[in-house]
Amino acid sequence: MSATRIAPVSSEPVLQAEGLVHVYAGGTRALDGADITIGRGERVAIVGQNGSGKSTLVRHFNGLLRPTEGRVLIDGTDAAGRRVAHLAATVGLAFQDPDRQIFAAKVRSEVAFGPRNLGRRGAELEHAIDEALAATGLEKDGETNPYDLGYSRRKLLALASILAMATPVVILDEPTTGQDARGLARIHRIVADLAAAGRTVVAISHDMRFVAEAFDRVVVMREGRIVLDGSPANVFGEPNWATLGSTFLEPPLAARIGARLGLGSTPTDGVLLDALEARSA
Ligand SMILES: Nc1ncnc2c1ncn2[C@@H]1O[C@H](COP(=O)(O)OP(=O)(O)O)[C@@H](O)[C@H]1O
Numbered sequence: 713m714s715a716t717r718i719a720p721v722s723s724e725p726v727l728q729a730e731g732l733v734h735v736y737a738g739g740t741r742a743l744d745g746a747d748i749t750i751g752r753g754e755r756v757a758i759v760g761q762n763g764s765g766k767s768t769l770v771r772h773f774n775g776l777l778r779p780t781e782g783r784v785l786i787d788g789t790d791a792a793g794r795r796v797a798h799l800a801a802t803v804g805l806a807f808q809d810p811d812r813q814i815f816a817a818k819v820r821s822e823v824a825f826g827p828r829n830l831g832r833r834g835a836e837l838e839h840a841i842d843e844a845l846a847a848t849g850l851e852k853d854g855e856t857n858p859y860d861l862g863y864s865r866r867k868l869l870a871l872a873s874i875l876a877m878a879t880p881v882v883i884l885d886e887p888t889t890g891q892d893a894r895g896l897a898r899i900h901r902i903v904a905d906l907a908a909a910g911r912t913v914v915a916i917s918h919d920m921r922f923v924a925e926a927f928d929r930v931v932v933m934r935e936g937r938i939v940l941d942g943s944p945a946n947v948f949g950e951p952n953w954a955t956l957g958s959t960f961l962e963p964p965l966a967a968r969i970g971a972r973l974g975l976g977s978t979p980t981d982g983v984l985l986d987a988l989e990a991r992s993a
């Protein structure tokens with residue numbers, strides 16, 4: 713099945729994959745012809761079952777992985793000709809597993825590493841670190857050893873390290889895993905702030921409510937391909953429930969209740985409550 717792209721990309725393309733195939737050394741064909749164009753300033757969520765190729769796809773956007781077949785373009789230029797260090801100035805990627813990303817002995821040094829590598833120094837560097845720590849709620853942990861933080865805070869630290877680099881594109885691989893309501897609210901806010909600053913945000917998530925509420929666009933992956941691509945209202949709408957089911961995804965509760973009540977696919981909590989009140993009145 714081909715992906716249904718409802719809205720055309722309204723802005724200049726910043727990340728593109730064309731016929732992207734990735735076969736790992738062991739022979740796993742993790743990407744089997746993925747096509748996607750992401751425009752500047754978009755907020756894109758990537759969803760799909762474990763093993764569907766989400767992490768493999770995003771790792772191509774900062775040069776951690778190179779295509780087996782097909783092309784990856786960053787800002788319209790083939791990534792094949794660009795060094796990882798160069799891509800790192802454009803695309804920041806917070807890893808799915810924070811423990812593969814974190815290596816410093818102190819939280820502050822961990823967050824300093826990326827921006828320092830990009831040439832920031834002095835007050836500019838300190839400011840970037842302070843802002844990233846504040847956004848992730850780690851401002852009091854600057855001197856802490858990352859391994860004394862719990863898993864959910866190590867995830868936030870991995871995120872802070874990427875935020876501090878102030879890259880035009882920020883990719884978050886499962887940022888919400890292990891987060892409580894407070895952590896989730898922080899991540900929600902970070903995504904909104906990045907978008908408000910005109911930066912492009914791509915996040916992989918299994919939290920369909922977060923996806924529906926914080927993103928403009930949802931991309932559904934299955935077996936190394938993109939099977940749905942559109943606004944949350946479109947992708948989570950009833951006509952796509954069979955396709956979503958084939959990827960073992962459930963639309964957010966609001967989409968299911970909204971469809972039942974004839975309110976459209978992703979009504980806000982307020983709209984749902986009003987409709988329920990109107991029915992019981
Ligand atoms: N480093 C690797 N070496 C070999 N196979 C891998 C590697 N990383 C992922 N895979 C395999 O590639 C497929 C896609 O994995 P991944 O991109 O991590 O999916 P997702 O992020 O959607 O869970 C899976 O079958 C996975 O086991």
Ligand SMILES: [Mg+2]
Nearest residue numbers: 766767768808
């Ligand atoms: Mg993954």
